[in-house]
Amino acid sequence: MVQPSLISYSFNSPPQPALLDVASISADHILLLDSYFSIVVFHGMTIAQWRNMGYQNQPEHQAFALLLEAPQVDAQIIIRDRFPVPRLVVCDQHGSQVSNFP
Incomplete structure (x- = not known):
């Protein structure tokens, strides 16, 4: 069985594992x-704005540019090394999903 993982990115700390729970959603974090x-890749409301x-x-x-880049780089590493290739979804809090995000 495959165990999902959730990593949280923020200004206040290095990337760290987060609970697979709605409580992990925060306006100033990227998950x-x-x-x-x-x-x-989920952007909190403040980050998206x-x-x-x-x-x-x-x-x-x-520092904000680096924060935005970090989860994208990590996602690309996961995608590159995995078969079958996973689908990448980038979305914002209170928004819709986008497959090809700038």
Whole structure:
């Protein structure tokens, strides 16, 4: 049986395992869910709003750009090394899923 894993990314700590529970959802976190056949990158509401405003493109917000990049890089590593290739879903809190995220 495949055990799903959930990793939480935030400004306050390095990536760390999170409980597979709704309590892990936070507006200022990014979650990476690996359920073997699907990889989900979930952006909390505040993170999604900042990304949509383009903060990651401003030099003074380099830490935010790195925070956005980390789960994407980790997801690509998982996808590259797995067969069958899992489906990547990128979504935002209170939003819909997107397969090809910029």
